[in-house]
Amino acid sequence: MQTSDVVIIGGGVVGCSIAYHLGKRGIPTHVIEKDDIAMGTSGACDKAVLLQSKNPGIHLELALKSVKMFPELQKSLDTDIEFLNHGCMIVIQNENQWKVMEGFVERQKKLGLDVKLLDKNEARDRQPALSEDILGSTYSPMDCEANPIYLTLGLYRGAKKHGVKFSLGTKVTGIKLEKGRIKSVETDSGEILCKYVVNATGVYAPTIGRMVGLNIPIVPRRGQIIITEPVPKLIHGGLNCARYITAKFRPELLGTDEMAKLGVGLALGQTENGNLLIGGTREFVGFNKTTTHKALKAILKHAASIVPAIKNVHVIRSFAGLRPYTPDGLPILGEVPEVPGFIMAAGHEGDGIALSAITGRIISEVIADGKPSDDLNIDMTKLSLDRFKNVDVNEFRESHNCYSFAS
C-alpha cells in the first residue's frame, strides 16, 4: 500500500497551491484528482485578482495578504502566470449605487486598500470606452489579474518539482478512520495511508465531507462568461460594475426582474491576445454547468450599456463555471476538530484565484506547524467549519436549489 503524510483531494487552484507550499516545506504529499489539473472551477473562471470586490473585514484582509504573494509566484514558478498589476474600476450607473459604493470604499480604505471614487469625466479619461451615461466609478491601482489556468498549472508543476506526487484521472471513493482519526484514503486505483487529508474539492466538498460524516454547507453558484474575438486594445485593466458587488454580497437588493434573478453584474477584461472576457451571472442551479441564451443576452445587454463599443465585436465562445458558495461567502479553512487529520480548504466562491496563494500558505502551516504563523495574524475561527454549527445545512442546500450530492 502507498503512504504519504498528506493526501490532498482536488487538483484545482486551491489543491495545487497547498501542494506547492507543502512541497516547498518538504512534507510528503500526494494529490488525487479525478479528471485533470484545472478541469473544475479553476478552469472555468475569470482572471481577476481583485481587492475591491472583497468585503471590508477578514475577506479583504485575506485578499491583501494573498495579492502580496503573487509577484514572488510570478518570479519563482517556471510557468508564466501572466500576473499583472494594472488596477480595476467599478462603474457606478446611478445615485443609489454611488451611495453604496461611497460607504464600501470608505471601509475598505480603513483596512489599507488604496481606492478612490472618480466622477464621470475622470472615469472616462481613465477608461475612454465607457458610456456617456455612467455616473462615475471607483478606482484602485492595487487590483491585479493572473491567468487562472496557467496559475493552477504553474503551481502543479512547481509542486511536482518539489517532490509532490500527483495521481490524475484518479477518484477518491472513501476515507477510512481509525479511532476517529484519519487513517487512509481509498481511490478507484488503491488505498493510500496518510495522517492528513485536505478536502480541496470546491463544489464537491460536501461529497468528500460525507465520507467522514460531516455535512458541509457549500453549494454551486453558477457563473456564465462570454469570450469574443481578439480586438485592438479597448479595456484598460479590470472593469466591474456596482451591480456586480451587490450580486455577490446582497443579491436580494437587486430586485426581482430577470437580470436580478440571473445575478447579472459586469466583469470585463481583455486578455494579452486581445480577446474580451465578458461576465457574468450568479445563479443557484445545482450542478448544472450549461450556458443559457437568456443569460448570455442579459450579460451582453448590460455590458453594452456600460461599454457601447462591444456591440460590433464577434462572440466566439461561452462557458459556465460553478463557484463554491458558503452561507457567509468566506472559504472554510482548517482542521475539523471532530475528525482529527481532516482539513478543509474549500468554499472560495468567486475568489479562489485571488485567495489561492494565502490559502496554500495557511493550510501548509496548519499541517506543518499546527497553526498559521503569528505574523499572518489570521483569526481562524472566522474561517472554521464550526462557525456554521447553527446553520441548518440541508435547508441551506435546498433553498439554493441543490438537491443532490455530486458523485
Added chain:
Amino acid sequence: MNEEFICRCEEVTRKEIEEAIADGATTVAGVKKRTRAGMGLCQGRTCRRLVTQMLSKHKAAEQIMPDTSRPPVRAITVEEIINSEDR
C-alpha cells in the same frame, strides 16, 4: 517536423502538444488548457481531430473524452445576440 502547426488559429506546434501530453494531459480539453490549441477563431474545427489522433497514441481512443462544445457555434456579434428572440 516539430514546427508543424497543429492549431493554426493559435499557432500551436506538434511539439507543444507533445509537451502537454507529457505534462499529464489525457483529453482534448487538457491539451487545450495547456496550449490554447482549439481556443482560436475556428474553435478547434481543424485541430480537434489532429489532437485526438496524437492523444490516441498514448491512450485507447474510447478513453479520450470528447471536448465540451460551447455555443455559439458560429461567431455572431454582441448586438445580434442582444437583439435575438428569447429562447
